[in-house]
Amino acid sequence: MKKKIGIIGLGNPLRADDGIGLVLLRYLQDYKKTLSKEIDFIDGGTSGMNLVHLLENYDSVFLLDAVDFKGTSGELRKFTVEEVKNQKIQWFLSTHEPDFLSVFTILQQLGKIPIQVIIFGVQPKDISYKVGFSEEINTALPHLQKKILKEIQSMII
Amino acid sequence: MSKDFSIHVEHLTRVEGHGNITLDVKKGKIEKIQWSVVEAPRFFEAMLRGQHYNELRPITSRICGICSIGHSLASVKATEDALGVKITSQTAALRRLAIHAENMQSHILHIGYLVAPDLFGAGSVFSMLGKHTDTVLKIVKLHRLANEMSDLICGRTIHPIRLVVGGFSMYPAEKQLIQLKKRLIEAQELTKDLASVILSVADRLPAFTRETEYIGLTSDEEYALYDGDIASTDTGRHPSNREYKEVMQEYLVPHSTAKYAKHTRESYMVGALARFNLNSKQLHPIAQEIASLFKLKAINYNPFMNTIAQLVEFSHNVEDSISLIDTIVELGIKQEKPVKPVKKAGRGVGVVEVPRGILVHDYTLNSQGYCTKANCIIPTNQNHANIQKDMEKLVPEIINRPEKEIELTLEMLVRAYDPCISCSTHYLDVSFL
Numbered sequence: 001m002k003k004k005i006g007i008i009g010l011g012n013p014l015r016a017d018d019g020i021g022l023v024l025l026r027y028l029q030d031y032k033k034t035l036s037k038e039i040d041f042i043d044g045g046t047s048g049m050n051l052v053h054l055l056e057n058y059d060s061v062f063l064l065d066a067v068d069f070k071g072t073s074g075e076l077r078k079f080t081v082e083e084v085k086n087q088k089i090q091w092f093l094s095t096h097e098p099d100f101l102s103v104f105t106i107l108q109q110l111g112k113i114p115i116q117v118i119i120f121g122v123q124p125k126d127i128s129y130k131v132g133f134s135e136e137i138n139t140a141l142p143h144l145q146k147k148i149l150k151e152i153q154s155m156i157i
Numbered sequence: 158m159s160k161d162f163s164i165h166v167e168h169l170t171r172v173e174g175h176g177n178i179t180l181d182v183k184k185g186k187i188e189k190i191q192w193s194v195v196e197a198p199r200f201f202e203a204m205l206r207g208q209h210y211n212e213l214r215p216i217t218s219r220i221c222g223i224c225s226i227g228h229s230l231a232s233v234k235a236t237e238d239a240l241g242v243k244i245t246s247q248t249a250a251l252r253r254l255a256i257h258a259e260n261m262q263s264h265i266l267h268i269g270y271l272v273a274p275d276l277f278g279a280g281s282v283f284s285m286l287g288k289h290t291d292t293v294l295k296i297v298k299l300h301r302l303a304n305e306m307s308d309l310i311c312g313r314t315i316h317p318i319r320l321v322v323g324g325f326s327m328y329p330a331e332k333q334l335i336q337l338k339k340r341l342i343e344a345q346e347l348t349k350d351l352a353s354v355i356l357s358v359a360d361r362l363p364a365f366t367r368e369t370e371y372i373g374l375t376s377d378e379e380y381a382l383y384d385g386d387i388a389s390t391d392t393g394r395h396p397s398n399r400e401y402k403e404v405m406q407e408y409l410v411p412h413s414t415a416k417y418a419k420h421t422r423e424s425y426m427v428g429a430l431a432r433f434n435l436n437s438k439q440l441h442p443i444a445q446e447i448a449s450l451f452k453l454k455a456i457n458y459n460p461f462m463n464t465i466a467q468l469v470e471f472s473h474n475v476e477d478s479i480s481l482i483d484t485i486v487e488l489g490i491k492q493e494k495p496v497k498p499v500k501k502a503g504r505g506v507g508v509v510e511v512p513r514g515i516l517v518h519d520y521t522l523n524s525q526g527y528c529t530k531a532n533c534i535i536p537t538n539q540n541h542a543n544i545q546k547d548m549e550k551l552v553p554e555i556i557n558r559p560e561k562e563i564e565l566t567l568e569m570l571v572r573a574y575d576p577c578i579s580c581s582t583h584y585l586d587v588s589f590l
Contacts, residue, residue, distance in 0.1 A: 014201070105283050105286065106282075106283070129200050129201070131216075
């Protein structure tokens, strides 16, 4: 049976700021009771093509990830799929596999596109192989956590 | 033949990570052929040092988004070896199911999304939609099943959480396993359908051969994936998995950031074709039938047939999973607690077969249970030298063909190995076009 809302954190915690999506996911999980009973919280890690099978289960999906949109380190930006399409952004989910819009093409063929997909991207500073965030992300973290909670609360009510 | 041309494929597509192909030809003479890896070093071993043994598995499960079950199993096996943990037969059976699930996930991804476009003359799997929608949908269905099987056994589609030192932290219900078995039976039919479709375009796989050494696990009991002895098609079984360095001799080359490896020859190959060449007689009969369709027999020296060996293994994974479920359900799932360590310190080696080949984790733990030394031998690193040697033989054989065809053939060669160069790259590089 199709569930209502999925919040999916993406990224690799072994690559410094790339793990931000997973940390934000865990923060939101702590506020589970204040959100909605219908939400699934999913650690999607480095999902790539597997994202097809995660997205197809939901009507509404929020994706949290590190995205290089040439912004200020620690900046949070919100994208819709239409915005991704219109701005012709190439958003690669991993180097092995297709970009995000390609995942959508497959979902379209399956007839299982969620009604709403929102992508929350955080501009990373450092994605080298190490555990722990850059100073910029660490400084921005409390603000990012509050902002993302507020954004999602406002969108699911 | 007196042409001048250069082929430089930077950041080859449809492979994991960054690898370059360089070919320079002057007056028909080959001046340079080079497969180089330009990915930054990863330092996973350094991340493991100083960690408690309970943390090693969760960290290594993040090394790769595709082989996260394999890294987890190599990790718990190494830790259990170091601490004298003997797992139960139920744990061994469930771990075998987990490794089948990962092999299925990864193989169908490679066959369907990465190689099929070459065989169908399409740029990507998405270009196949329309003309070959049915095939793509079958691939998606098989991929979904493999994902859900991983989720059921390991608690997650990727980056498993239930695989722990000494056993499992949670178990699937018998009812769920019975349901999974029904779907696996259906999947075997889909696999046969897919094999027929691939067979119809298999003549696009280059008929290239080069004798080399194949290395993988082997076992008297089964087609070795979870357990076995390190073996070579040249030298047979190695007496001790703990002395893996005698077989997997890693070395550095100036043009690559990844390590290379050799044993008795200049290079060797690991992965599905290596396993097939070592253990094909132990494959399930249905898998052997698929191999026969493609005239795949051991020893096969064509690296392009690695993709077909993956298809054969996929069928074996499905059949063996059905048998394992029957056994587990017959005995009944027991809510066993993970087996506790009997030693506090020691060195342990865990060896498993992951989709791309043999994987080794080697840990030394101190008396407090913290890791003081770690070594991981990744399958793709073992294949780099073999890719290079294949290119050196292949290029002179195809030098008179059009440049585009040479380029595509070299790309197909690298993709046949299903390399996972970065082994955990996920960073999203967004460019505004």
